[in-house]
Amino acid sequence: MTERAGFLALVLHTHLPFVRHPEHPHFLEERWLFEAITETYLPLLERFQRLANDGVPFRLTMSFTPTLLAMLSDGLLQTRYLHYLEQLSELSAKEIERTRWLPPFHRLALFYHHRFATARRLYVESFRRNLIQPFRELSDRGLLEPIASCATHGYLPLMEVQPVAVRAQIAVGVRAFEQAFGKGPVGFWLPECGYHPGHETFLKEFGIRYFLTDAHGILFGSPRPKYGVYAPAICPNGVAAFGRDLESSKSVWSAEEGYPGDDEYRDFYRDIGFDLDYDYVRPYLNGDGARLNTGIKYYRITGKTDDKQPYDPDRAFERAAQHAGNFLFNRERQVEHLRSIMDRAPLIVSPYDAELFGHWWFEGPDWLELLVRKIHVDQRTIELIAPSDYVQRYPTNQVLEPTMSSWGNGGYSDVWLSGANDWIYRHLHKMAERMTEQANAHPRPDPLRARILTQMAKELLLAQSSDWAFILKTQTHTAYAYRRLRDHLARFGALYDASRQGQADDAWLSEIEAKDNLFPFLDYRLYATS
Amino acid sequence: MVARVATPEEQFVIPTGYGDDRIVAMVKDPWWIFAYWEIQAGTERAARSQLLPHEVAGLQSILRVYDVTGIDYPAQPAHASFDIGLSGLATNWHLHTATPGRSFIVELGLLTAQGRFLLLARSNRVTTPRFGPSDVIDEAWMIADEDFWKLVGEIGLGPGASGSASWSRLAAQSLSSVRSSGNLFIQNRTPAVRGFWCRVDTDLVIHGATEPRATVTVQGQPVAIRKDGTFSLRLALPDGTQSITVECSSPDGRQTRTVTPLISLAWPAPVTPSTAAPHSRP
Numbered sequence: 012m013t014e015r016a017g018f019l020a021l022v023l024h025t026h027l028p029f030v031r032h033p034e035h036p037h038f039l040e041e042r043w044l045f046e047a048i049t050e051t052y053l054p055l056l057e058r059f060q061r062l063a064n065d066g067v068p069f070r071l072t073m074s075f076t077p078t079l080l081a082m083l084s085d086g087l088l089q090t091r092y093l094h095y096l097e098q099l100s101e102l103s104a105k106e107i108e109r110t111r112w113l114p115p116f117h118r119l120a121l122f123y124h125h126r127f128a129t130a131r132r133l134y135v136e137s138f139r140r141n142l143i144q145p146f147r148e149l150s151d152r153g154l155l156e157p158i159a160s161c162a163t164h165g166y167l168p169l170m171e172v173q174p175v176a177v178r179a180q181i182a183v184g185v186r187a188f189e190q191a192f193g194k195g196p197v198g199f200w201l202p203e204c205g206y207h208p209g210h211e212t213f214l215k216e217f218g219i220r221y222f223l224t225d226a227h228g229i230l231f232g233s234p235r236p237k238y239g240v241y242a243p244a245i246c247p248n249g250v251a252a253f254g255r256d257l258e259s260s261k262s263v264w265s266a267e268e269g270y271p272g273d274d275e276y277r278d279f280y281r282d283i284g285f286d287l288d289y290d291y292v293r294p295y296l297n298g299d300g301a302r303l304n305t306g307i308k309y310y311r312i313t314g315k316t317d318d319k320q321p322y323d324p325d326r327a328f329e330r331a332a333q334h335a336g337n338f339l340f341n342r343e344r345q346v347e348h349l350r351s352i353m354d355r356a357p358l359i360v361s362p363y364d365a366e367l368f369g370h371w372w373f374e375g376p377d378w379l380e381l382l383v384r385k386i387h388v389d390q391r392t393i394e395l396i397a398p399s400d401y402v403q404r405y406p407t408n409q410v411l412e413p414t415m416s417s418w419g420n421g422g423y424s425d426v427w428l429s430g431a432n433d434w435i436y437r438h439l440h441k442m443a444e445r446m447t448e449q450a451n452a453h454p455r456p457d458p459l460r461a462r463i464l465t466q467m468a469k470e471l472l473l474a475q476s477s478d479w480a481f482i483l484k485t486q487t488h489t490a491y492a493y494r495r496l497r498d499h500l501a502r503f504g505a506l507y508d509a510s511r512q513g514q515a516d517d518a519w520l521s522e523i524e525a526k527d528n529l530f531p532f533l534d535y536r537l538y539a540t541s
Numbered sequence: 542m543v544a545r546v547a548t549p550e551e552q553f554v555i556p557t558g559y560g561d562d563r564i565v566a567m568v569k570d571p572w573w574i575f576a577y578w579e580i581q582a583g584t585e586r587a588a589r590s591q592l593l594p595h596e597v598a599g600l601q602s603i604l605r606v607y608d609v610t611g612i613d614y615p616a617q618p619a620h621a622s623f624d625i626g627l628s629g630l631a632t633n634w635h636l637h638t639a640t641p642g643r644s645f646i647v648e649l650g651l652l653t654a655q656g657r658f659l660l661l662a663r664s665n666r667v668t669t670p671r672f673g674p675s676d677v678i679d680e681a682w683m684i685a686d687e688d689f690w691k692l693v694g695e696i697g698l699g700p701g702a703s704g705s706a707s708w709s710r711l712a713a714q715s716l717s718s719v720r721s722s723g724n725l726f727i728q729n730r731t732p733a734v735r736g737f738w739c740r741v742d743t744d745l746v747i748h749g750a751t752e753p754r755a756t757v758t759v760q761g762q763p764v765a766i767r768k769d770g771t772f773s774l775r776l777a778l779p780d781g782t783q784s785i786t787v788e789c790s791s792p793d794g795r796q797t798r799t800v801t802p803l804i805s806l807a808w809p810a811p812v813t814p815s816t817a818a819p820h821s822r823p
Binding site: 105108109110111112113116168169171172230231232233234235236237238239240241286287288291317349352353409410411414415416421422423424425428430433434436437438440441497498500501502504505519 | 577682683738740
């Protein structure tokens with residue numbers, strides 16, 4: 012095979028915060044995981060396996076946060092997911108009856124009922140409730156390059172005053188990855204692409220060879236990058252940084268110009284949970300009875316109107332094929348243009364949140380599969396690779412220092428450090444300081460203190476999730492984020508007192524160990540500095 | 542019987558401070574830093590005790606922000622500094638440092654009308670990121686200026702000249718336009734059309750009862766019968782007239798009852814808001 016003119020690295024970042032409430036029979040925010048499984052993870056796995064079985068070669072990069080890995084392998088959440096799916100299946104069966112006289116909707120009711128049956132079959136029979144294993148198999152076959160991320164999606168630039176906390180987020184992320192994939196990660200997803208100079212030191216310590224940044228992290232780096240973001244920058248310590256290509260990002264992300272806003276695509280906001288008679292949908296709502304998104308959505312975007320037309324999956328699929336073709340065409344032109352400036356094959360790095368595909372952009376998984384097929388069949392200009400493959404082809408790259416950056420609004424830390432959430436850092440920093448104080452004081456703990464300190468570290472990590480600051484910033488659903496921060500602060504504080512006194516309320520300790528039960532491998536001595 | 546003790550979570554109140562004398566600085570973006578602090582009353586009293594009687598009037602709490610780029614402050618003097626006057630209750634501040642690519646240290650203290658500064662706490666050092674391409678060129682990785690701007694132009698930042706105001710504005714716009722992430726499960730609904738709206742749909746509920754072991758079909762399709770013999774079926778009702786054949790058969794199949802109600806749905810007036818609205822008022 013002749014060498015291609017350029018390369019494309021598609022990077023899907025999967026993440027959900029740890030949401031698990033055994034103390035409640037139904038919990039609204041647990042639905043984030045359930046919706047992501049049904050709408051994103053299962054559809055992606057199904058398509059990846061289909062591509063593999065059809066002999067279509069591909070290479071994608073996916074990051075997995077430890078919080079998501081922990082939830083995917085949690086027995087309680089697995090059982091609850093199946094219950095959730097059964098409820099949806101029951102509702103869609105009722106919808107098949109109800110829509111008997113409305114053919115476009117009847118067809119969609121059948122469509123959803125079939126989707127939920129397929130989801131159940133995949134989840135129970137094909138994957139035996141374990142979604143990590145099929146990703147691991149794709150990795151073993153070389154089709155997927157899985158990469159690690161921070162323990163709880165902590166936003167590292169705002170932890171800068173406590174390097175030990177930054178290091179712990181990375182260390183736990185790498186350890187969770189090893190558990191899930193049976194090998195060390197070559198790459199690392201910095202949450203929100205949040206990079207602060209110097210953090211590559213910790214990445215290198217844990218064997219990471221590359222991470223991803225937003226475009227300006229590389230473009231504003233020093234010395235000036237010869238290839239812009241179209242080749243990796245090597246940090247002075249040897250770890251590579253790959254910058255995001257904004258042109259390809261825009262076509263998928265942008266609300267105005269992006270593909271997901273097309274009139275033919277499914278409208279996210281029109282859901283039968285809001286549209287149908289309250290008494291009819293009530294059995295499928297949560298305990299508080301508030302209307303919610305069930306996932307059964309009958310309308311297409313249609314246009315800037317409230318007069319939405321029924322969704323047509325076939326027409327939407329055709330549009331996804333056109334958009335895949337358009338994306339590929341634009342990348343070919345982009346590579347040709349870059350090739351006229353660069354004396355080597357450029358690499359276009361396009362990272363996206365995985366949950367964009369399927370959950371937010373319903374046709375996203377189809378688009379992705381069609382894109383992979385078109386890359387294989389329709390052209391010879393570009394090749395799909397993982398970032399690490401590029402370094403193998405071009406081992407010599409420019410050394411420079413990237414700048415602090417993120418992919419959040421504004422390009423820096425504004426999203427996570429605003430008037431709505433700046434108050435949390437006083438507490439997060441203090442927690443990390445106290446964690447280090449106790450870790451230093453107890454290098455060889457008795458069994459009780461080991462339990463206390465391990466749980467303390469878990470509460471600290473959970474409080475550091477960037478999700479809480481983000482939700483506070485959006486000013487919607489803030490009650491849950493506030494509650495989570497408060498609970499982790501409270502538990503941490505009580506554990507800190509318990510550690511200093513050398514005694515704890517065993518029943519309470521057992522209870523929170525059972526609630527915040529992730530990271531069984533965690534060693535709190537990560538936080539020790541002496 | 543022992544009363545249930547409230548859990549630590551239930552008892553917890555988020556503290557306002559931790560008994561420290563401390564100020565912590567964080568970088569927000571190339572132009573802004575953030576600082577939070579706490580000072581114990583005793584510490585402030587000790588500082589005030591150094592005041593001479595004539596210095597008490599006009600005393601003010603301030604933040605003094607030092608540009609310490611490349612400088613070992615306080616061993617060496619800072620390049621420059623500016624002050625921000627605080628109200629007594631402030632415990633944090635967003636500081637407009639305005640200059641990307643510089644290092645800062647923030648001091649919290651008391652400033653007398655005569656200009657004497659009494660230090661209460663000194664922050665960590667922070668460095669704002671450079672904004673714009675570096676002027677440093679590595680000779681082994683040379684690139685013509687024109688070609689570099691072509692590469693940058695790919696992302697919509699260029700082709701303005703480096704360092705110019707238009708370039709900075711374009712770049713700032715670009716950084717706010719193609720953003721992503723956060724949490725896709727927390728999204729606000731943006732209504733397509735503003736103003737008053739309404740929607741009317743019609744569902745038809747057919748319900749009845751027979752013997753629990755009987756069979757019931759509606760238009761040939763079987764309907765589930767509950768243990769008490771009742772059944773119900775909900776149908777979205779289209780426009781026009783529907784005849785609905787409901788057939789009940791006894792458990793042994795020997796007896797059958799057929800009922801066929803006729804249901805009509807019609808919208809007598811056009812449903813467009815402009816014409817319907819004036820007439821619909823009683």
